Amino acid sequence: MTIQVQKSFEDKKEANPCGKLFLVATPIGNLEDMTFRAIRTLREVDIVAAEDTRQTRKLLTHYEISPGKLLSYHEHNKVASGPELIRLIIEGKNLALVSDAGLPAISDPGSDLVKLALEQHISVIPIPGANAALSALIVSGLSTERFQFLGFLPRDNKERENLLRSLEDEQGTVLLYESPHRVLKTLEAIYEIWGDRKIVMARELTKRYEELVRGHISECQDWLAEHPPLGEYCLVIGGADPNEVKQRRDAWWQALSVEEHVQHYEVQERISRKEAMKKAANDRGVSKRDIYQELL
Incomplete structure (x- = not known):
C-alpha cells in the first residue's frame, strides 16, 4: 500500500479541484446539540447525502438550510449510490455525509463511502459532534x-x-x-x-x-x-x-484437554460422565453443550 498524506485545509491549485467528503455529526435527540461548524458545513456544501432523507430534511429545515441538495445514501442503495457520489466529488462537488443521528460511519454504511473516497485520494474531513x-x-x-x-x-x-x-x-x-x-x-x-x-x-x-x-x-x-x-x-x-481473569488463566486444568478434564472428575470424584461434563463446563466458563460437542 502506498502511504497517503491528507492536508485537509490546504488550498488546491488545480483548475478543476476535486471536492471533499465531510462527515457531519448530527444531534442524537436534542437539536441544540448541533455545532456551529456542522451547520455552516451543511450550508456550504453542494450535496448532503443522508441515510434517511425525511429525518435530515427536518433538520435542514429547522436550521433554514435548503433541502434541495439532499441525496439518499443508505444500506440498501449504497452499491449503486456510493460510486455516483464519489463521481460527483471528483467533479468538484463538496459533499456532506450524515446519518440518522450522531456520527456517520459508525454502525452505518457511511464507512463504505469513506473507503471509496480514500481509494480515489479524496480528502475525508470529520465534523465532530454528538455520539450516543x-x-x-x-x-x-x-x-x-x-x-x-x-x-x-x-x-x-x-x-x-x-x-x-x-x-x-x-x-x-x-x-x-x-x-x-x-x-x-x-x-x-x-x-x-x-x-x-x-x-x-x-x-x-x-x-x-x-x-x-x-x-x-x-x-x-x-x-x-x-x-x-x-x-x-x-x-x-x-x-x-x-482477579477472576488471573484465576481462570492460572487454573489447574489449563494444561488438560477437554477429555482429560472430564476424566479427572470421573476418576477423582467418582461421579457420572454427565456430572463430570457439567463441572468441566463450569471450570472453563462454557456451556455443557460446548463440552459435549468437543467430545464428539
Missing part, C-alpha cells in the same frame, strides 16, 4: 480509561456466543447498541457468558425522556420485566474482574 455510545460512557460511572465498542451484537446465536466468549477476559468497559425488542435477549446472553457484571442501560439520550438505569445485569433484567423496553438502548458494561 460515548455520551453513555461518560455518565455511566464505569471506567473510561479503556473501552471497546461492539456496535450491534450478531443476531445469530452461535456468532453472538463466539464473540462474547472471545471477549470474556476483556477488562475494559464494553459499549454496544441494542433495539428495544432484543435488549432482554442480549442481556441474557451476556449474563450467561460474562456473569452478573455492572451495567448501565441508556436510552433517549439528550431527549426529554432521557433515562439511565444503573445496576447489575440481573437487576436490569428484573427492571425490564416490570418496565417494558422503549427506544434504542446503549449498553455500557463493566469489564472483567482482573
Whole structure:
C-alpha cells in the first residue's frame, strides 16, 4: 500500500479541484446539540447525502438550510449510490455525509463511502459532534480509561456466543447498541457468558425522556420485566474482574484437554460422565453443550 498524506485545509491549485467528503455529526435527540461548524458545513456544501432523507430534511429545515441538495445514501442503495457520489466529488462537488443521528460511519454504511473516497485520494474531513455510545460512557460511572465498542451484537446465536466468549477476559468497559425488542435477549446472553457484571442501560439520550438505569445485569433484567423496553438502548458494561481473569488463566486444568478434564472428575470424584461434563463446563466458563460437542 502506498502511504497517503491528507492536508485537509490546504488550498488546491488545480483548475478543476476535486471536492471533499465531510462527515457531519448530527444531534442524537436534542437539536441544540448541533455545532456551529456542522451547520455552516451543511450550508456550504453542494450535496448532503443522508441515510434517511425525511429525518435530515427536518433538520435542514429547522436550521433554514435548503433541502434541495439532499441525496439518499443508505444500506440498501449504497452499491449503486456510493460510486455516483464519489463521481460527483471528483467533479468538484463538496459533499456532506450524515446519518440518522450522531456520527456517520459508525454502525452505518457511511464507512463504505469513506473507503471509496480514500481509494480515489479524496480528502475525508470529520465534523465532530454528538455520539450516543460515548455520551453513555461518560455518565455511566464505569471506567473510561479503556473501552471497546461492539456496535450491534450478531443476531445469530452461535456468532453472538463466539464473540462474547472471545471477549470474556476483556477488562475494559464494553459499549454496544441494542433495539428495544432484543435488549432482554442480549442481556441474557451476556449474563450467561460474562456473569452478573455492572451495567448501565441508556436510552433517549439528550431527549426529554432521557433515562439511565444503573445496576447489575440481573437487576436490569428484573427492571425490564416490570418496565417494558422503549427506544434504542446503549449498553455500557463493566469489564472483567482482573482477579477472576488471573484465576481462570492460572487454573489447574489449563494444561488438560477437554477429555482429560472430564476424566479427572470421573476418576477423582467418582461421579457420572454427565456430572463430570457439567463441572468441566463450569471450570472453563462454557456451556455443557460446548463440552459435549468437543467430545464428539
